[in-house]
Amino acid sequence: MKKAYDLQTGGVDENDPMGRNPLRLMLVDDHSMVRMGFVTLLGTERDFEIVAEAEDAAQALEMYRIHRPDVTLMDAKMPGESGIDALRKIRREFPGARVIILTTYDFEEPVFAAMEAGAAGYVLKSVKRDELVALVRRVHSGGRRFPAGMAERFARRQPREKLSPRELETLDLVRRGFSNKDIGSALGVSENTVKAHVKSILQKLGVGDRAEAVAAGFERGLFKDV
């Protein structure tokens, strides 16, 4: 049942009477509803052609390999690997890939992550049709676009320190109400080690205690679920 479906790639020339190449799109979103919205939204553009759809990160990479779309519209939040993860993988294989990340809310962290991962754009799903169409064209011709002010904030941000894998694990247990000692038991290390990790977490996140760290974790999307 879980199968990305390919759309016909024939009949291109009918949509391209002036001899220009069609703009080949791929959609990645776990909600068929949203994909359908995009198809309806973008299908009206004569020179747009949706050549592939995918509903998770793995499919996205697979489909990208097969179809090599000009522009990819990728949902940021998907079950399992995120859209950003998929973006990274795609661009590792295809450094020229042009991917627009779509999201529901514009928290700062995911925008930065998308920028770092090489996204060509980042827009809210509430974007209006015309704006989206314009963005797709802009991206196709090599442009980039991110929420207002983000580029500047990205430039002059203090290199937001990333939590190490171990720290993320620790933070995940912190939000579950584990004490340092219990985290130590869970991870098989000493309480002192955990305290060191927690201290590092607080410092890196720029927060004062574990409660605020948990809030920061939620706000920055540091937890796998949620």
Place this chain on the structure above:
Amino acid sequence: MKKAYDLQTGGVDENDPMGRNPLRLMLVDDHSMVRMGFVTLLGTERDFEIVAEAEDAAQALEMYRIHRPDVTLMDAKMPGESGIDALRKIRREFPGARVIILTTYDFEEPVFAAMEAGAAGYVLKSVKRDELVALVRRVHSGGRRFPAGMAERFARRQPREKLSPRELETLDLVRRGFSNKDIGSALGVSENTVKAHVKSILQKLGVGDRAEAVAAGFERGLFKDV
């Protein structure tokens, strides 16, 4: 620019050759993309008619008053008031309103909130077309549907204690990294009072420390923003 648009309500009979009444639908979602997906998805059903759309809670109520749809599809998460809030308001005015809540993730709390608010159904946006159509019909004919097991869990749950306004205020400061003393200063009460509130919060949320309380707050949507 921010305007819900009405669709024509004329021509009903053409869609209703057997003399049955059409099933009149309203869509509420802040993403035009998603609404468009629904239109495409549901538009194929001969006897479905989308009579109104809204992109936030206020519009939803307004549109409901005007169009009185048979079934409403409502996004749970919208900027400002949530879909659950809108649902409550609609059902306060129209106790017979049949509303299906749509959401991205199925945390327990919002499902319960939807049930309590009188939703007729609760489904993930990843729902397949046929299933959604079936659900709409089912709801129209008086049925209800919630995620598997939720009804039972709802029944046998210990009446999840609600946080008092003061406790919510306190929790909000806790997640900002305030100490009990600082919260006291901020709220103009003694540290002892804050400690009493925090104790009550921990008890009501069933958590062990303030970090977990913050996590619970995020998961249950207790914070205004986010």
Place this chain on the structure above:
DNA sequence: CCGGCAATTACCCATACGGGTGAGGGAGGA
């Protein structure tokens, strides 16, 4: 009118927490 709950405050106490400091081993990039 009375019971219940929210809000307030107080006190004791054991412990968890966070800051400061230092240090060793191992992996990986310059």
Place this chain on the structure above:
DNA sequence: TCCTCCCTCACCCGTATGGGTAATTGCCGG
């Protein structure tokens, strides 16, 4: 190869935290 970062661990210390218990005031609803 050297340097850096991650992971590990340790000790000290002052304070914040959370559990227990109890009391007062004020409002709302039965």
